[in-house]
Amino acid sequence: MKVEKDKVIVITYYLSEGSPEGEMIQVVDKDEPFEFLFGHENVLPIFEKELEGVSKGHQFSFGIKAEDGYGERQDNAVVTIPKSVFNIEGEAASEELLQVGNVLPMVGPEEMPMDGLIIEVKDDSVVMDFNHPLAGIDLHFEGEVIDIREATEDELSNDGIY
Template identity: 30%
Template sequence: MEETKNRFMSVVYQLYSIKDGKSELEEQTGDERPFEFITGFSVALDAFEAKVKGLEKGSDFDFQLTPAEAFGEYIAEGVHKVGREVFTVNGHFDHENIFEGAVITLMDNEDHQFMAKVAKIEEDGVTVDTNHPLAGKTLNFKGRVIENREATEEEIQHLIKHMTGGCSGGCSGCGDHHDGCGCGDHDCGCGDHDHHHHHDGGCGCGHCH
């Protein structure tokens, strides 16, 4: 297949994580809601894109990505404890959105957004894990290419507009839902609850949900 930088791709897949010899289904897409992306914009994991962009429409695929090719190794230093005041709204702790197991969006001191999972809530602070949920795991993608064609200028411009929207546009694209497990950024669902809390130092100075 002729290779061009910007190809519109639509794929369906099942994603399995493999760790310690055990395989676990993490995510799957279907024909009614395939994962769609344009190559060359880092919407998908580079290694995922490299594996599928040369496949013809209708082709099946089954491949593995190492942690280094996917979301990296699990880093213990990615776990931080921050003050409860970071998650206070109008003087009250945000119990509705901040609970153990919740995936939230934090913002560092340079206004860079990143995802974190609430690991523990205690009286003296909240422990958050900034590692990707699939960090340290080998990924196995099994699926089929539904579409692979040159992207139109309109599609490219629409993607660029979406990618540059930022959190001011309702947090569109700031999330990291397994990213098509790494295959793309999805909305974090900030919606009408788009707000930030700031504090000095630490791993994050705000959250939006």
């Protein structure tokens, strides 16, 4: 069986910054492999292109430039938000919630869900970074296709979102 649209692909990989020798970003091993429905925009398009047509057991090694991955960092994605936005039912947000390093789910323009990283907490506002954590970083993947299977009807009807 080959990697193609509507197949579930199961892979392991090492993700590093820029090259195989770059700083390790993520390891996905056989104990908890990554699986996704191929051809349904669940991963970066260039990632899918690199795996299209290969078979189980295929070992891969490829890079993705930042502009082809999660884009360059955008200065305008770092915003200052009044602390009152974080109030819940009139109660001020807890100090535990508003801590540097916390990632909070927010709602952006046109009700689009987005995650924001708190990078600074001021007396009356919070500075958040809405860039993707991998924005501005060249990526390098090394791994193996450990399984390919037919998608279930549920997976196909939900675009593979489990």
